[in-house]
Amino acid sequence: MTVSNSRESPCLVVDLNLVRANYRALHAALPTARIRFAVKASPLPEIIRLLDTEGAEFDVASVGEIELCLAQGVDPAVMCYGNPIKKAGHIATAYAAGVRRFAFDTEDDLQRIAEHAPGSEVECRFLASAPQSQTPFGNKFGCAPDEAAQLLVRAHDLGLRAGGPYFHVGSQQLDPLAWQIGIEQAGAIADALVAKNIPVSVVNIGGGLPISYADAAPGVDELGAVITAAATRHLPEYTALIVEPGRALVGNTGVIHSEVVNVRQAPDGRRWIYLDIGRYNGMAETENEYIAYRFQTDRDDDPVAEAVVAGPTCDGDDVLYQRTRVLLPTTLRAGDSVRILETGAYTASYSSVSFNGFPPLTVHVTGAERE
Numbered sequence: 001m002t003v004s005n006s007r008e009s010p011c012l013v014v015d016l017n018l019v020r021a022n023y024r025a026l027h028a029a030l031p032t033a034r035i036r037f038a039v040k041a042s043p044l045p046e047i048i049r050l051l052d053t054e055g056a057e058f059d060v061a062s063v064g065e066i067e068l069c070l071a072q073g074v075d076p077a078v079m080c081y082g083n084p085i086k087k088a089g090h091i092a093t094a095y096a097a098g099v100r101r102f103a104f105d106t107e108d109d110l111q112r113i114a115e116h117a118p119g120s121e122v123e124c125r126f127l128a129s130a131p132q133s134q135t136p137f138g139n140k141f142g143c144a145p146d147e148a149a150q151l152l153v154r155a156h157d158l159g160l161r162a163g164g165p166y167f168h169v170g171s172q173q174l175d176p177l178a179w180q181i182g183i184e185q186a187g188a189i190a191d192a193l194v195a196k197n198i199p200v201s202v203v204n205i206g207g208g209l210p211i212s213y214a215d216a217a218p219g220v221d222e223l224g225a226v227i228t229a230a231a232t233r234h235l236p237e238y239t240a241l242i243v244e245p246g247r248a249l250v251g252n253t254g255v256i257h258s259e260v261v262n263v264r265q266a267p268d269g270r271r272w273i274y275l276d277i278g279r280y281n282g283m284a285e286t287e288n289e290y291i292a293y294r295f296q297t298d299r300d301d302d303p304v305a306e307a308v309v310a311g312p313t314c315d316g317d318d319v320l321y322q323r324t325r326v327l328l329p330t331t332l333r334a335g336d337s338v339r340i341l342e343t344g345a346y347t348a349s350y351s352s353v354s355f356n357g358f359p360p361l362t363v364h365v366t367g368a369e370r371e
C-alpha cells in the first residue's frame with residue numbers, strides 16, 4: 001500500500017473504508033459473535049460513528065471514552081466499561097450516563113459496581129493460561145480461573161446480573177490456540193455457574209486478534225474457525241460470544257508519514273537514522289521493540305543496509321529499533337519521506353502533549369464514513 005500525501009510531517013492518515021472492511025471481514029468470520037470495538041485502539045469520532053452504524057458495541061476504558069462515544073450518538077446500552085481499574089466515582093458517572101455493563105476482576109471492584117451501578121451486568125475477567133502475546137498484559141489483569149466462578153456467584157448475590165467469564169489473551173496474539181485455551185477455561189467457569197443455577201449469558205473472548213506487521217499473522221478466517229470450534233465444544237449453546245478487538249479493526253487502516261531529520265554513522269559503527277516521529281509522538285508500541293512496523297520510502301529500489309531508527313527528542317529512550325533488524329536504503333538522507341505502515345492502532349492517542357516541545361501526532365481521516 002502506498003499512500004502519498006502532501007500534509008505536514010509527521011502525521012497519521014487513516015482510511016475509513018478499511019475500518020469498514022475489517023469490521024465486515026470479522027463479522028463474516030464470526031457471524032454469531034457480538035463485536036465490541038476497544039475504543040482505546042483509535043478513539044477517532046469518525047471511526048466510532050462508522051462502527052456504530054455497522055452495529056458494533058464499544059469497550060470503553062474511562063469516563064472520557066464514554067463521553068466521546070456519547071458525543072457520537074452511541075447508545076450507552078451498547079457500551080461496556082471494560083477497564084477493571086476504576087474509581088467509585090467513575091462507576092457512578094458511567095451509570096448516570098446509562099452504562100449498564102461492566103468488567104471486573106476483584107471483589108473490591110465488584111462491591112463498588114454493586115453499590116454505584118445496581119442491577120448492571122458484569123463480566124469477570126480471569127487470567128487465561130494462554131501463550132504470551134507480542135504486547136503482553138503480564139499479571140496486571142484477571143483473577144484466577146477458579147475464583148471467577150465464585151466472584152460471579154457473588155455478583156448474583158449482590159443483585160447484579162452475572163453476565164459471564166471474560167479473558168484477553170494479550171494484544172497481538174499470534175497463536176490461535178490461545179483462544180482455544182481461554183474458551184475451554186471459560187467453559188469450565190460457565191459449567192460451575194450453571195451447576196449453581198446461574199445462567200451464563202455471555203462469554204467475552206477479548207481482543208488480541210493480530211495483524212501482519214513485518215511478520216505475517218494469522219488472519220481472521222483462521223482465528224474464526226478455531227474460536228467457533230472451541231465455542232461449540234466448550235460453551236453452553238445459549239451463550240453469546242463477545243469479541244473485543246482494537247488492533248484488528250484499525251491497525252492496518254493508518255499510515256504514518258514521517259521525514260528523515262538526520263543520518264549519521266555513530267561511534268558504535270552503526271548507521272543511525274533519526275525521524276521526526278518517535279516513541280513519544282506516536283510510536284509508543286516500539287517500547288521493548290514489541291511491534292516491528294514496516295517502513296516504505298521513495299528510494300526502496302536502491303540498495304539497503306541495516307539501520308538503527310530513532311525518534312526526534314533529546315531522550316535516550318526515544319529509539320524505535322536497535323535490536324530488530326531494520327533494512328533501509330543506503331541513499332536515505334535528511335528531508336526524505338518515510339512511511340510507516342499499519343500504524344492505525346495505538347499511535348496517535350498515545351502521543352504526548354508536548355514532550356520536548358513536540359506536538360501530538362496530527363491525524364487526517366480519509367474514506368467514507370457512510371457507504
Ligand SMILES: Cc1ncc(COP(=O)(O)O)c(C=O)c1O
Nearest residue numbers: 038082171172207208245246247
Ligand atoms: C479491555 C480491553 N479489551 C480489548 C482490548 C483490545 O485489544 P487488541 O487491540 O489487542 O484487540 C484491550 C487492549 O488493551 C483492552 O484493554
